[in-house]
Amino acid sequence: MDQEKLERIKALKELWAKEVEELKTREELPVTVSGKPVQALYTPLDTADLDYEEDLGFPGSYPYTRGVQPNMYRGRLWTMRQFSGFGDAYDSNRRYRYLLEQGQTGLSVAFDMPTLMGYDSDSDRSLGEVGRCGVAVDSLEDMEILFDQIPLDRVTTSMTINGPAAILWCMYLANAEKQGVGLDQVGGTIQNDILKEYTAQKSWIFPPEPSMRLITDIFAFASDHVPRWNTISISGYHIREAGSTAAQELAFTLADGFAYVEAGINAGLDVDRFAPRLSFFFNAHIDFFEEICKYRAARRIWARRMKEKYGAKDPRSLMMRFHTQTAGCSLAAQEPENNIIRTTTEALSAVLGGTQSLHTNSMDEVLALPTEKAVKIALRTQQVLAYESGVANTIDPLAGSYFIEALTGQMEAEAEEYFRRIDDLGGVLSAIDQGFIQQEIADAAYEYQQAVDRNERVVVGVNRYNTAEPMEIELLKIDPQVEKKQLERLKQLKEKRDGVKVADCLADLKKSAAASDNLIPKILEAVRCYATEGEIASALKEVFGEYKEKPLF
Amino acid sequence: MQQLVEDLMSGSRRAAARLISLVENDAPLKRELLKEIFPHTGKAYVIGVTGAPGSGKSSLVDCLLQQMRADDLKIGVIGVDPTSPFSGGAILGDRIRMQEHALDRDIFIRSMGTRGSLGGLARATREAIQVLDAFGKDVVLIETVGVGQSEVDIVRTADSTMVVLTPAGGDSVQTIKAGIMEIADIFVINKADLPGAERTATEINMMLDMKESDQWRPPVLSAVSVRSEGIGAVWDCLKDHRRFMEESGRLMEIRRERVRRELTEQVEYLVKNRIWDQVKEQIELESLLEKIVLRREDPYSAAYELLEQINFYSEG
């Protein structure tokens, strides 16, 4: 656009602004859910510096702002992947088969807390937690039951597991072998993102250094033997759930991503050997446009840095592929049916932002694990968006909007500013050690809560239009027998397996852990002879030690 | 109260906790209480741990606890965190790092807010030490607020003071040296796996070289508390310092000094209370103030006049 025209628009905008000044404004502050002010109007003035080819490009090509595939949802819709798991392996296996029958296209496993923390169901620490927040998996035997009659060469599986990711992944691989599926045939994702555990999700086991080593061991093993596996899902989801702003989610997630790339490079791997298998996982919060811009900015930043800073050449190393989940923290316990509407707009932002797969929360998730009915509505939400709303017809349909492009650029700039501050602190690990990232998130969470408590931020049914009607919603009950049954089965397993072989494997694993061998083959060996998760984690703890949190508020 | 003290002597952790609250809250019985437990005190060795926030004091204390327990010592820990001057509230988070020891019956951990005290300790830290001393703890570890400077209270309170530093770039030692060079009996450079650790050690040693020589030259040690490295040496060094303090007579010296200060404070406290109690009851303070405000009387003569009327020997 030529200068003369811009000047004219500028003058007109000033006139408009004057007129607006006279008008009444609503009392609610015009800020995003992240507390960031947005203008009432965006014009060509806000996108004057935008260079189409350099900043946006075409879908499927650098810098991938508009999407990673050339034809996006025209070719294939996003994967509808509902995260689920509860009770024991039998219960979850039934739920998985139900979801596949309902048209879900991929599985996503939620493990219970003991499994996430590397404890067996029979640990003192597991009391009351077995099968509660997800499915209890102690050994390969549980994994076999979990995927009974589910063909692992056809269904891809995402597993939300971090501290003990290597162990659960090995169980999955060993189970595939038992089904007769070659490792080169299995596909899926392990979350395996330990950095955000230290800052946000807090399910850690080992200190950062050995944790990073396990991750690079997985990178190396997968690139040789399990080429279809996404070895890490670098997650902003939990950072956001811990209370960060959208820009912080974007910045800290990408900073973590770059830290993994550097770890891989430092472990002697060629960047294009492992980077194509890195994937991401974002939150879809309630602020519609802010979220869309976050995804677009994420793709652009990733592509630029991977190319310019890390010298990646394979286009797949430059493409940011990501999974999205709607924001659990945006849901309200009051009038839970309203959560269906929240989830719908959040899902829509993820789709308009070009996600590769999507989980939509169920309305009752703020209260308990979802019932079958609630899960079905959540899945139907995605199907309505995909097949009825028409939003999947046109690629990146909001591109070119003055607002969208300005906000995308602004979020990129905010992220770059965080990268600079993290660099000044000596990198991500050092920033975590100094508590910088944790403190930024804690501050944002506190500010948000105060805004809600002061009624500056409206949450419908919570601090406005709240009726004290009793809630009438059916909740999923976890059978209290689950813990007992699981303990019984674990006891039987320990009796029937070859104890000597287990002990040998664990001793061997410890030896390798103390040296610098790739640990994956050793862990595989151990899970094949039914060593339990807790036993393997304990063996590694003996060598690696355990992480202790920093007191930050 | 008698019951509480008896329970304390028979090892009740609940009694120890209650007593610390009572002294901390300035309960009316506080002085009686301290009098009761005084005969049972004087055995615990007090170690102060200070250093800037983020230097890893808590995790160092956590590691030291392990070492001390291996020597079969009973330990009390007091972690001090700042009280907000605005709200009067505080978040006390020192013990997060030590929770593994929470169930060890021979370790007693207590968190305290400064409640207005500015010298790096809580107002009632010394009284809390007395309680833990009487409770039979062999060692009491004090973790200070750790603002870096004005940590004078800890030297007046502890028998050995350990200063924890990190090798954070360049200016660290220069900027905090004023406060720490005088108070440290032992320096520990924590997070010594970070770059610059050696240089920090050299700088401290150079500064120690410039100081007048003393019988005890504070050693400069390195540790990585998150990996429990170098902790054995720190503990050995603390034991060395204690031996030095005992054998050289310094321990008696500083304890006598401490008693002198406490006695002075105690006398001042009582005198002050006595004066103001009588002022409240018998003397028309307001009219005196009024006279000074109207400049009919000067405050200096007024003070004398006021004191003339005080009976220092009356009971109550």
Added chain:
Amino acid sequence: MSSRKIRVLVAKPGLDGHDRGVKVVARGLRDAGMEVIYTGLHQTPQQVAETALQEDVDVVGLSILSGAHMTLAPRIKELLCENGMEDVLLLVGGIIPEGDREKLLSAGHADQVFTPGDPLDKITAYIFNQFQESTSS
């Protein structure tokens, strides 16, 4: 002369690591003038009860988002009583379905239950109220 402050132990029993809520509450209580002791994550019931004892707190607040509240809260209540701390105010916060909430309250396993969406003020006001009542009675 007395300078009493309400001391609150804010604890995360169990294995869930969701500490957003617990940290917001800790800050809120501090800003309301209380002394807040935080246990850190992943605590056993024994650790929580023992910490409450050593710190001689007036209030114990448990944050449990894993669904294990029906196991953890009663166990902690039991241990507190064993320690002679039956008078401590025991609050439970987290994802607690209505039915469980009633059970916890009626069995005396909690003095009050707070759920997501409850504003901070409600928690601080509740605590202040309890202490006014207990000191005036």
